[in-house]
Amino acid sequence: MGEFDLIRRYFTRPSPGAVVGVGDDCAILQTAPGMQLAISTDMLVEGRHFFSDVDPHALGHKALAVNLSDLAACGARPLAFTLALALPSADGAWLRPFSAGLWELADAHGCELIGGDTTRGPLNLCITVFGEVPGDAAGPARTQALLRSGAQAGDDVYVSGTLGEAALGLQHLQGRLQLDALAAAACRARLERPTPRVALGLALRGIASACADVSDGLLGDLGHILERSAVGAQLDDAALLACCPWASSGMDAQHVRDCVLNGGDDYELVFTAAPEYAAAVTAAAHASGTPVRRIGRIDALPGLRVVDSAGQAMAASRQGFDHFAPADARPRSTAP
Amino acid sequence: MGEFDLIRRYFTRPSPGAVVGVGDDCAILQTAPGMQLAISTDMLVEGRHFFSDVDPHALGHKALAVNLSDLAACGARPLAFTLALALPSADGAWLRPFSAGLWELADAHGCELIGGDTTRGPLNLCITVFGEVPGDAAGPARTQALLRSGAQAGDDVYVSGTLGEAALGLQHLQGRLQLDALAAAACRARLERPTPRVALGLALRGIASACADVSDGLLGDLGHILERSAVGAQLDDAALLACCPWASSGMDAQHVRDCVLNGGDDYELVFTAAPEYAAAVTAAAHASGTPVRRIGRIDALPGLRVVDSAGQAMAASRQGFDHFAPADARPRSTAP
Numbered sequence: 001m002g003e004f005d006l007i008r009r010y011f012t013r014p015s016p017g018a019v020v021g022v023g024d025d026c027a028i029l030q031t032a033p034g035m036q037l038a039i040s041t042d043m044l045v046e047g048r049h050f051f052s053d054v055d056p057h058a059l060g061h062k063a064l065a066v067n068l069s070d071l072a073a074c075g076a077r078p079l080a081f082t083l084a085l086a087l088p089s090a091d092g093a094w095l096r097p098f099s100a101g102l103w104e105l106a107d108a109h110g111c112e113l114i115g116g117d118t119t120r121g122p123l124n125l126c127i128t129v130f131g132e133v134p135g136d137a138a139g140p141a142r143t144q145a146l147l148r149s150g151a152q153a154g155d156d157v158y159v160s161g162t163l164g165e166a167a168l169g170l171q172h173l174q175g176r177l178q179l180d181a182l183a184a185a186a187c188r189a190r191l192e193r194p195t196p197r198v199a200l201g202l203a204l205r206g207i208a209s210a211c212a213d214v215s216d217g218l219l220g221d222l223g224h225i226l227e228r229s230a231v232g233a234q235l236d237d238a239a240l241l242a243c244c245p246w247a248s249s250g251m252d253a254q255h256v257r258d259c260v261l262n263g264g265d266d267y268e269l270v271f272t273a274a275p276e277y278a279a280a281v282t283a284a285a286h287a288s289g290t291p292v293r294r295i296g297r298i299d300a301l302p303g304l305r306v307v308d309s310a311g312q313a314m315a316a317s318r319q320g321f322d323h324f325a326p327a328d329a330r331p332r333s334t335a336p
Numbered sequence: 337m338g339e340f341d342l343i344r345r346y347f348t349r350p351s352p353g354a355v356v357g358v359g360d361d362c363a364i365l366q367t368a369p370g371m372q373l374a375i376s377t378d379m380l381v382e383g384r385h386f387f388s389d390v391d392p393h394a395l396g397h398k399a400l401a402v403n404l405s406d407l408a409a410c411g412a413r414p415l416a417f418t419l420a421l422a423l424p425s426a427d428g429a430w431l432r433p434f435s436a437g438l439w440e441l442a443d444a445h446g447c448e449l450i451g452g453d454t455t456r457g458p459l460n461l462c463i464t465v466f467g468e469v470p471g472d473a474a475g476p477a478r479t480q481a482l483l484r485s486g487a488q489a490g491d492d493v494y495v496s497g498t499l500g501e502a503a504l505g506l507q508h509l510q511g512r513l514q515l516d517a518l519a520a521a522a523c524r525a526r527l528e529r530p531t532p533r534v535a536l537g538l539a540l541r542g543i544a545s546a547c548a549d550v551s552d553g554l555l556g557d558l559g560h561i562l563e564r565s566a567v568g569a570q571l572d573d574a575a576l577l578a579c580c581p582w583a584s585s586g587m588d589a590q591h592v593r594d595c596v597l598n599g600g601d602d603y604e605l606v607f608t609a610a611p612e613y614a615a616a617v618t619a620a621a622h623a624s625g626t627p628v629r630r631i632g633r634i635d636a637l638p639g640l641r642v643v644d645s646a647g648q649a650m651a652a653s654r655q656g657f658d659h660f661a662p663a664d665a666r667p668r669s670t671a672p
Contacts, residue, residue: 121379
C-alpha cells in the first residue's frame with residue numbers, strides 16, 4: 001500500500017464543514033463572523049506516551065482525545081483536526097483499527113479530519129485540532145475562551161470526573177501494583193480511552209474564571225493556572241482522596257494521594273469559579289452529564305498547599321510531569 | 337533544562353497577531369470577516385527527511401519552509417504556526433541554532449509561533465501552519481485559494497525558480513555524484529534552505545487556475561493537479577532541462593532530466609493558467625521577484641507526456657515520491 005492509497009483508504013471522508021478538506025496543499029476553514037478558532041497540537045511518541053503493543057483502536061481514540069481535551073479546557077467547540085503520522089510500515093492490520101478508533105471519537109464530536117501528512121519513521125502521532133469559541137464584544141484582542149490566567153483569590157477550585165485512575169492503570173500494567181479485576185478494567189479504560197470533557201468545557205463558558213486540562217498531573221496543571229493568574233491555592237486532602245473511586249478500597253492513602261496529585265493522563269478539567277457561581281457550576285455539571293467536585297480555593301498567597309481535615313498543611317510533593325526533567329527526579333506516569 | 341524552561345527560552349515570543357498565543361491549552365486566532373484560514377501540517381523525521389548531522393539552523397529554516405511552501409501553493413498569507421517537537425534530549429547547543437533558523441524565516445514572513453508540544457523521543461518535527469485567504473463572495477463553500485482542481489485543457493503549465501538542484505545537492509552529499517565547488521554550494525543550499533514562494537503564491541491569486549508546491553517531484557505533484565482536475569499535460573523537454581541551471585555544465589542530460597522530473601525537495605510552485613493570462617503571470621513573477629518558466633500545456637487526454645523538440649513523445653519515468661512504496665521501486669531523494 002502506497003502513501004496516497006493509505007490516505008485514501010483510512011483517512012479520507014467528506015468534510016462538509018470545511019471549504020477545502022483532505023487532498024490539497026492546505027485545508028480551508030471558515031468560522032462564523034465573531035467566532036475565533038482555538039488551535040492545539042499534541043504529539044504522541046511510541047515508548048513515551050504509549051506501549052508498543054497498545055490496542056491500535058484505543059490509540060486512535062486517545063490520540064484525538066488528548067487534543068479534544070485541550071479544546072474542552074478552553075471551552076471551544078470541536079470543528080476539525082489534522083493528523084501527521086510517522087509509521088514504520090503501512091500495515092492495514094494496524095491502520096484499520098487505529099483509524100476506526102479515531103473516527104469513532106471524531107464522529108462523536110462532529111470533528112472533521114481535514115488534512116495531514118504521512119511518512120515512514122518511528123511511530124509518532126501528531127494531531128492539531130481546531131475548535132470555535134465566540135469572540136468578545138469588548139474587542140478583537142479579547143476572547144470568551146476559558147484561559148489559565150483568570151483565577152482570583154476567593155474562587156473555588158473544582159475538578160471533573162476522577163483523578164489518579166490512569167496512573168493506577170499504568171502501574172497495574174507495569175506489574176508495579178496489583179488491582180482486582182474490576183479496578184484493573186476501570187483504570188485501564190481510563191488510561192487507554194480517556195474522555196475529553198468537551199460538553200463541560202462548553203457549559204463552563206462565562207462561569208469558570210480559569211480552566212486547564214489535567215494531562216501532566218493535578219499539581220502541575222493547577223500550577224499553570226496559579227502561575228498565570230499570579231495566585232495560590234489551598235486544597236482539601238479529603239476532597240482530593242474522594243476524586244479517586246479506589247481510595248476506599250483498602251489502598252494505601254498516600255499512594256492514592258500521590259496518584260491524584262501527580263498521576264497525569266487523566267484528561268479531566270481543573271477550573272476555578274467565583275463562589276457566587278457555585279450553583280451555576282452545579283448546573284453546568286448536570287447539563288453536561290459530568291461529575292464535578294470542589295477540591296479547594298484560590299488565595300492570594302503564592303504556592304499550593306494541601307490541608308488535612310484539621311486545617312493543618314501537608315507536604316505537596318511533585319509539581320507535574322516534565323518530559324525533560326532528569327528521569328530519577330520525576331518519573332513519567334505513562335512512560336514504560 | 338526542563339520542558340517549560342525549554343519552551344520559555346527558545347520558543348516563546350510575543351504574538352500580537354493572536355488573541356491567545358503560547359502558554360494556554362489552545363491558541364486563539366481571529367481572522368478578518370470574509371477571510372478564511374488555510375491550514376497545513378508537515379512532519380520531518382530524522383534519517384528520513386534530513387541527516388542526523390544536519391546543521392540545526394538549516395533544519396529550523398527548512399521545517400518551517402516546507403510548511404510555508406504549502407501556504408504559498410494555496411496563495412495564502414502566512415499568519416501563525418504551531419510546533420510539535422520530539423527530542424532525544426534538551427540540548428541548548430542544538431536548540432539555540434535550531435530556534436534561530438526557525439525564527440529568522442518566521443520573522444521574514446510575519447508568521448507567529450502560537451503554541452505546540454515538546455516531548456522526549458526520536459527527533460521528529462511537526463509544524464502546522466495557518467494562513468489567510470479571502471473568501472469568495474459566491475458563498476461560504478467557495479474560496480479564492482489556489483487549489484489543485486482548477487486546471488483546464490488549453491491552460492499553460494508553469495514552474496517557479498529551478499528544479500532538480502536539491503536532488504543534485506543530496507547526491508553530492510551522499511557521494512553519488514561529484515559537483516564542482518560552486519554547483520555543490522548552490523545545490524546544497526537549495527536542499528537545506530529551500531525558499532517558500534509565498535509572494536508568488538499571493539500574486540497568482542485570481543490568475544492561476546491550479547497550483548501545487550513541488551515537494552515530492554514535479555511528475556508527482558503536477559500529477560496531483562492532473563488527477564484532481566481530470567485533465568492531462570504535455571511538457572516540453574527543452575523547457576524542463578532549462579529549469580536546472582546545471583543542465584548545460586556537461587552533466588548527463590538524462591540524469592538532469594530525472595532530477596527535474598522526480599528530484600523532490602524543490603519547494604517551487606507548479607501552476608496552470610489560461611493563455612490569456614500569460615502577461616498577468618509574467619507581471620506576477622516580476623512583482624514577486626520570482627523567476628517563472630512555461631514548461632508545457634494542459635490537454636484533455638489524461639496522463640502526462642514529455643515531448644522533444646521534434647514533438648516526439650519521450651518516456652516520463654517515475655511519478656513522484658511515495659513514503660510507503662517499496663524502496664527498490666521508488667528511491668527517496670532525501671532519505672540517507
